[in-house]
Amino acid sequence: EVRLVESGGGLVQPGGSLRLSCAASGFTFSNNWMHWVRQVPGKGLMWVSRINSDGSYINYADSVKGRFTISRDNSKNTLYLEMKSLRAEDTAIYYCVEGEAEYWGQGTLVTVSS
Amino acid sequence: DVVVTQSPLSLPVTLGQPASISCRSSQSLVFSDGYTYFFWFQQRPGQSPRRLIYKVSNRDSGVPDRFSGSGSGTDFTLKISRVEAEDVGTYYCMQGTHWPHTFGQGTKLEIK
Numbered sequence: 001e002v003r004l005v006e007s008g009g010g011l012v013q014p015g016g017s018l019r020l021s022c023a024a025s026g027f028t029f030s031n032n033w034m035h036w037v038r039q040v041p042g043k044g045l046m047w048v049s050r051i052n053s054d055g056s057y058i059n060y061a062d063s064v065k066g067r068f069t070i071s072r073d074n075s076k077n078t079l080y081l082e083m084k085s086l087r088a089e090d091t092a093i094y095y096c097v098e099g100e101a102e103y104w105g106q107g108t109l110v111t112v113s114s
Numbered sequence: 115d116v117v118v119t120q121s122p123l124s125l126p127v128t129l130g131q132p133a134s135i136s137c138r139s140s141q142s143l144v145f146s147d148g149y150t151y152f153f154w155f156q157q158r159p160g161q162s163p164r165r166l167i168y169k170v171s172n173r174d175s176g177v178p179d180r181f182s183g184s185g186s187g188t189d190f191t192l193k194i195s196r197v198e199a200e201d202v203g204t205y206y207c208m209q210g211t212h213w214p215h216t217f218g219q220g221t222k223l224e225i226k
């Protein structure tokens with residue numbers, strides 16, 4: 001059974017930092033692209049970042065470029081999202097997503113507020 | 115960015131009746147490998163999105179055969195042949211051909 005379990009969300013002040021993790025199991029993690037997608041509660045979905053199987057190819061949405069860093073540790077089957085200079089508009093549920101979006105985690109809520 | 119325009123945004127449907135959702139993209143979604151990376155997702159209240167259809171018309175495992183996807187190029191459609199109570203939720207289309215991948219605005223399906 002494929003499982004994607006996000007962690008690391010929480011309340012942070014504007015300008016602060018947070019690191020999200022996604023523990024993957026049930027598939028060959030090191031063979032797959034991985035992604036972060038976010039959703040403001042009650043609103044639509046937005047692709048945040050993606051990383052290829054060995055970490056050599058990375059893309060970001062313009063709204064997070066320069067502030068967010070995606071990475072992965074294939075030895076630990078874990079995906080990360082380092083978020084810095086957080087803004088109120090980054091408040092959202094962050095989902096870890098596998099490959100062609102067949103599998104999604106349950107999401108972790110990030111709230112940026114003073 | 116590729117804009118994906120989804121319609122309708124609200125879809126009240128009588129149980130047992132068909133339903134249809136359309137998406138139109140601002141650019142062709144045919145990738146250089148010949149595939150069209152267009153997907154449909156269902157999100158039930160309080161749950162993560164669930165993929166229903168991949169590459170335009172391929173139904174995911176466990177998805178009832180009353181769901182079908184079609185289309186090409188820039189125009190795509192999701193059809194539900196007979197709506198059931200468990201189909202209530204928000205449906206999103208998504209293009210994965212161009213970066214950034216982009217979603218439609220979502221269609222909220224409710225039972226009339």
